Amino acid sequence: MRNPPERYLQTLREHFAQAPQWFNSGTGKPEVPMTPTSGAALTTYQDGKGTAFQRWFHFKEAFSPEFVTAAIASLGYRPTHVVDPFGGSGTSAITSQLLSINATTVEVNPFLADVIKAKLSPLTAEKLLSAAADFQARLHDTPADLSRLAHLPATFIESKDKDRWIFPRAVARRLAQYLTCIEAIEDVDVRRFFRVVLGAVVVDCSNVYVNGKGRRYRGAWRLNQPTPEKLDLHFGQQFNTSFEDVLRFENRPRSQVTVINGDSRTALQQVQEPADLVVFSPPYPNSFDYTDIYNVELWVLGYIGSAADNTTLRNQTLRSHVQIRRAYEGPKRKSKSLAAVLDALSSRRDTLWDPTIPDMVGAYFRDLEMVLEQTQRLLATTGRAMMVVGDSRYADVRIEVASILAELAKSMGFGRVTTREVRQMRSSAQQGGSFQLAESIVELAI
Ligand SMILES: C[S@@+](CC[C@H](N)C(=O)[O-])C[C@H]1O[C@@H](n2cnc3c(N)ncnc32)[C@H](O)[C@@H]1O
Structure with missing residues (x-):
C-alpha cells in the first residue's frame, strides 16, 4: 500500500497531468501547452464525469483541471495565492488545494458556492x-x-x-x-x-x-x-x-482556501493577500443567465425562497444578460473596438431581440473592468492574470471580447497584455445561427 502523499500525487498525475513533476522537482519553467494538439481545448470541461471532484456536479462551463495547472505552471514558480473571481464549480479552488496552494474564490450563486465548499471541506x-x-x-x-x-x-x-x-x-x-x-x-x-x-x-x-x-x-x-x-x-x-x-483525497494537504459567496465586482475588495495568479472565466456576454440555468437546484434546495430572492440574485450577477432591467453604464477606460461595437449595435437596435442589448454589452465591459481593477490591485509584481473569454454576436455584429479587454487593460496600465485564440465555439440559436465564435485566453502582467 502506498503512503497517502504518494497516493495523492499518483491521483494528481492521473487527473492533473503535468503539474506534480515540475512542482516537486523545483526545475525551471515547464513547457505547458495551453492549446491541445488534438481533442478539446483545455479551457473546457472534458471528461468531467471521469475526473475527481468535477464529477460532483455536472457543470459544463468549467475549466478542465489541466487548464488551471497549466496556468499555475506557466508562472515558473510556486505561487502562494491563487484568486478566481468566478468560481463556478470550483476548478481553480480544488486544484490549488490539491497542490497545497492558498486560494480565494468568489461565486455569486449560493448553490455553486456550496458545491465549491463541499469539495474543499475537511470531510472524512x-x-x-x-x-x-x-x-x-x-x-x-x-x-x-x-x-x-x-x-x-x-x-x-x-x-x-x-x-x-x-x-x-x-x-x-x-x-x-x-x-x-x-x-x-x-x-x-x-x-x-x-x-x-x-x-x-x-x-x-x-x-x-x-x-x-x-x-x-x-x-x-x-x-x-x-x-x-x-x-x-x-x-x-x-x-x-x-x-x-x-x-x-482524505489525506491531502490543507492549504487555506477561502470561498466568498458574493458578487466579485464588490467582494474582491475584501481580499487582501496579494495574488500570484488571478485565473478566471467570466460569464460570456451571450445573454445566458446562470441563475436560470441552475434555477431548479436553487429553488428546491431552498437557496431562493421567493421571486424577490431570484431578482436579488440576478442583480448580483454580471451584466451579461438582459433578464432584468438594470442601470447600464459603460467602462471608464477607452476601447476603440468597444466604441465601434456599441455604435454598430446601437444602429441596429430595432432589429435586436431586445433593444437594451447594446447597453448591456457596454455594462458587461464595465463589470469586467471593475474585476480588472481589483486584479491589478491584487497582482504581485511577478504574477499574472489569465482569463478565458468568449465572443458573442448580435445581429451581424461580432463582440470580440479578448480584443476589447486587451485594449481596456492597456489603458489601465497593465504592462504586458497578450491574447490568443484557443478554440472556436458553436454559437447559440439565440445568437443567430450556426457560425463559430472564438474563445480566447487573455493574459496580463503588471
Ligand atoms: C464560466 S463560469 C466559471 C466556471 C469555473 N471556471 C469552473 O471551472 O467551474 C462563470 C461563473 O460566474 C458566476 N458569476 C456570475 N456573475 C458573478 C458575479 N457577479 N460574481 C461572482 N460570480 C459570478 C456564475 O454563477 C458562474 O458560476
Whole structure:
C-alpha cells in the first residue's frame, strides 16, 4: 500500500497531468501547452464525469483541471495565492488545494458556492459513512411534509389544475423527506455534502432538462415521469461517486482556501493577500443567465425562497444578460473596438431581440473592468492574470471580447497584455445561427 502523499500525487498525475513533476522537482519553467494538439481545448470541461471532484456536479462551463495547472505552471514558480473571481464549480479552488496552494474564490450563486465548499471541506469517509447510515435509517420514517416545498413556483409540483409540472407529486414528497433528513444533519460540512449530492441529481429526477437555452420538458415526459425510486437510486449513485473522491483525497494537504459567496465586482475588495495568479472565466456576454440555468437546484434546495430572492440574485450577477432591467453604464477606460461595437449595435437596435442589448454589452465591459481593477490591485509584481473569454454576436455584429479587454487593460496600465485564440465555439440559436465564435485566453502582467 502506498503512503497517502504518494497516493495523492499518483491521483494528481492521473487527473492533473503535468503539474506534480515540475512542482516537486523545483526545475525551471515547464513547457505547458495551453492549446491541445488534438481533442478539446483545455479551457473546457472534458471528461468531467471521469475526473475527481468535477464529477460532483455536472457543470459544463468549467475549466478542465489541466487548464488551471497549466496556468499555475506557466508562472515558473510556486505561487502562494491563487484568486478566481468566478468560481463556478470550483476548478481553480480544488486544484490549488490539491497542490497545497492558498486560494480565494468568489461565486455569486449560493448553490455553486456550496458545491465549491463541499469539495474543499475537511470531510472524512468515516464521518460520511456514519451519516449515511443514520440518513438511511431515518429517511423512510420521515413524514413527507410538502409544506417544506411551499415556496416553490406553481409550475414545480404536479397538481390537478395544471397541465405541466417539473416534479410528479410522489417525487416532490420524497424530496421533502430528503430535505428534512438533510436539515437534521448536525455537522455543517456533512450537511452541505448531502445537499450538494441532492442538487447534483435533482434535475435528472424531474420532467425537465436544462441547457444553455434554458429549461425544456423532456420528449414524451408525461409517459416517462421519474419516480421516488429513481431519486433514491440516483442519490445513492452520486453519493458513492463523491464519497470515492473524499476517501481518495482524505489525506491531502490543507492549504487555506477561502470561498466568498458574493458578487466579485464588490467582494474582491475584501481580499487582501496579494495574488500570484488571478485565473478566471467570466460569464460570456451571450445573454445566458446562470441563475436560470441552475434555477431548479436553487429553488428546491431552498437557496431562493421567493421571486424577490431570484431578482436579488440576478442583480448580483454580471451584466451579461438582459433578464432584468438594470442601470447600464459603460467602462471608464477607452476601447476603440468597444466604441465601434456599441455604435454598430446601437444602429441596429430595432432589429435586436431586445433593444437594451447594446447597453448591456457596454455594462458587461464595465463589470469586467471593475474585476480588472481589483486584479491589478491584487497582482504581485511577478504574477499574472489569465482569463478565458468568449465572443458573442448580435445581429451581424461580432463582440470580440479578448480584443476589447486587451485594449481596456492597456489603458489601465497593465504592462504586458497578450491574447490568443484557443478554440472556436458553436454559437447559440439565440445568437443567430450556426457560425463559430472564438474563445480566447487573455493574459496580463503588471
Ligand atoms: C464560466 S463560469 C466559471 C466556471 C469555473 N471556471 C469552473 O471551472 O467551474 C462563470 C461563473 O460566474 C458566476 N458569476 C456570475 N456573475 C458573478 C458575479 N457577479 N460574481 C461572482 N460570480 C459570478 C456564475 O454563477 C458562474 O458560476
